[in-house]
Amino acid sequence: SNHSSSPPSEDDEKFFYGLFPPGIEEDSCLSRYQSFLYHRSSYYKPSSHLQSKLRKYEKLHRACGPNTKSYRNALNKLKSNQVNQTSKCNYIVWMPANGLGNRMVSMVSSFLYALLTNRILLVDFGRDMRDLFCEPFPKSSWLLPSHFPLKREFGNDKVRHSHSVGSLMKKAANAGMETIPPYLFLNLNHGGDDEDRIFYCDKTQDHLQNIPWLLLLSDQYFVPSFFLLPSFEEEVKKLFPEKETVFYHLGHYIFNPSNHIWGLITRFYEAYLAGADQRIGLQVRVFNPKSTPRQTVLDQILACGKKEELLPQIDTQISAARPTQNGTSKAILVTSLYPEFYENIKNMYWTNPTLTGEAVGVYQPSHEAYQHFGDNMHNMKAWAEIYLLSLSNVLVTSAWSTFGYVAQGLGGLKPWFLYKTNDQHIPDPPCGRDISREPCFHFPLTFDCNSKAKVDAGTLVPYIRHCQDLPWGVKLV
Numbered sequence: 445s446n447h448s449s450s451p452p453s454e455d456d457e458k459f460f461y462g463l464f465p466p467g468i469e470e471d472s473c474l475s476r477y478q479s480f481l482y483h484r485s486s487y488y489k490p491s492s493h494l495q496s497k498l499r500k501y502e503k504l505h506r507a508c509g510p511n512t513k514s515y516r517n518a519l520n521k522l523k524s525n526q527v528n529q530t531s532k533c534n535y536i537v538w539m540p541a542n543g544l545g546n547r548m549v550s551m552v553s554s555f556l557y558a559l560l561t562n563r564i565l566l567v568d569f570g571r572d573m574r575d576l577f578c579e580p581f582p583k584s585s586w587l588l589p590s591h592f593p594l595k596r597e598f599g600n601d602k603v604r605h606s607h608s609v610g611s612l613m614k615k616a617a618n619a620g621m622e623t624i625p626p627y628l629f630l631n632l633n634h635g636g637d638d639e640d641r642i643f644y645c646d647k648t649q650d651h652l653q654n655i656p657w658l659l660l661l662s663d664q665y666f667v668p669s670f671f672l673l674p675s676f677e678e679e680v681k682k683l684f685p686e687k688e689t690v691f692y693h694l695g696h697y698i699f700n701p702s703n704h705i706w707g708l709i710t711r712f713y714e715a716y717l718a719g720a721d722q723r724i725g726l727q728v729r730v731f732n733p734k735s736t737p738r739q740t741v742l743d744q745i746l747a748c749g750k751k752e753e754l755l756p757q758i759d760t761q762i763s764a765a766r767p768t769q770n771g772t773s774k775a776i777l778v779t780s781l782y783p784e785f786y787e788n789i790k791n792m793y794w795t796n797p798t799l800t801g802e803a804v805g806v807y808q809p810s811h812e813a814y815q816h817f818g819d820n821m822h823n824m825k826a827w828a829e830i831y832l833l834s835l836s837n838v839l840v841t842s843a844w845s846t847f848g849y850v851a852q853g854l855g856g857l858k859p860w861f862l863y864k865t866n867d868q869h870i871p872d873p874p875c876g877r878d879i880s881r882e883p884c885f886h887f888p889l890t891f892d893c894n895s896k897a898k899v900d901a902g903t904l905v906p907y908i909r910h911c912q913d914l915p916w917g918v919k920l921v
């Protein structure tokens with residue numbers, strides 16, 4: 445049971461306390477059965493309601509997934525112009541937009557939507573996400589088959605707009621809805637149409653219920669919206685009595701590193717991080733590399749490390765070896781597109797002793813220089829680094845960055861975040877402490893669904909508050 449007082453058995457741990465189904469071949473996805481070893485220090489148990497919801501979902505996915513008769517029937521509906529009978533197999537197709545962090549936060553949101561609406565989640569991984577994750581659902585696949593008929597329409601803004609939820613709701617308001625269309629696009633990415641955000645309203649959800657195919661383009665963590673929608677609110681609260689653990693549970697459930705990535709993660713971890721008494725993750729994202737001086741960011745990191753006592757302080761008076769070392773060690777994992785931060789920090793701890801005498805190791809797995817698009821290996825490194833960050837005891841992230849959000853969500857960690865800078869000035873204070881383990885939703889609904897009056901989504905309920913790294917965003921606390 446969920447809150448039993450007996451100590452966890454190895455089997456409980458192995459299945460992440462009921463998050464994972466039994467019966468999957470272990471060799472096909474080693475991370476699923478080994479990850480508990482690395483996450484022992486901070487784990488949350490899934491509610492029993494979430495466990496049974498996932499088992500039900502897995503069954504439905506098996507019945508409706510690719511290569512089933514139901515799937516073929518549903519495809520046939522796409523060819524017709526309207527849908528005249530409802531089916532138990534309805535789908536949400538996730539499409540990639542933006543970087544890996546953005547993609548992962550929107551995938552978790554899409555999966556929660558699938559759970560809440562009994563839809564099947566299918567994902568279009570294109571060329572550059574193929575080798576990142578294990579198949580999450582037993583005896584089936586979540587990959588959108590390559591011959592999916594609407595693939596070409598995905599990229600066409602005009603088609604996406606004419607078949608969007610915004611235009612559907614306009615039609616419904618003017619003429620009423622006589623027919624149910626076979627598919628609809630949800631344009632929910634950050635530059636998307638404002639009118640499509642009507643998706644986050646109950647009335648819209650009524651209309652979407654019987655549409656067999658929803659095609660979603662989003663780079664956002666829209667999970668908090670479901671806690672504000674009357675039709676989903678009760679269910680999400682039951683699934684997640686601890687509201688701060690939505691990403692933690694659903695993220696661990698759908699994002700199990702593939703065997704190849706698990707090799708990258710565990711080899712790095714064992715070689716550089718496992719032996720340290722404390723692991724400090726430092727994610728340095730520079731959004732405007734041309735206008736942001738690296739020195740400012742470095743000074744900001746050091747100022748934050750000192751003020752919040754996160755980084756060991758150095759002794760600049762004595763450069764000779766100390767007579768006694770205290771025998772403890774810290775490992776600092778730096779992730780960044782650039783090498784400078786790592787090099788400077790490493791050099792600082794090499795050329796100076798620490799005040800406490802502890803040893804400090806500084807490591808950076810890769811420095812890719814810029815964000816590559818359409819590059820599988822680039823995403824593999826990014827995913828391995830996100831996962832390694834999630835294994836920190838102390839995490840420092842960069843404001844606004846979904847890359848950092850995924851690390852914090854999977855780690856179940858409340859990070860310190862470096863405020864955004866893009867000039868000579870170090871922000872004061874240099875960093876803040878996050879109020880929750882959850883990612884931030886950058887573009888919540890700004891109007892009331894019924895009255896259309898302006899509302900502030902961060903003031904409606906006590907468990908959804910403004911993000912501190914990005915004040916117009918909101919997050920679960």
Ligand code: GDP
Pocket residue numbers: 542543544545546547728729779780781810812814815816822823825826827829844845846847848
């Ligand atoms: P965001 O833009 O910070 O919200 O994060 P995204 O993950 O959506 O996009 C940034 C992309 O740049 C990542 O997916 C990577 O491809 C790349 N990137 C940024 N920072 C790092 C890093 O520290 N390590 C690696 N390997 N890639 C990074």
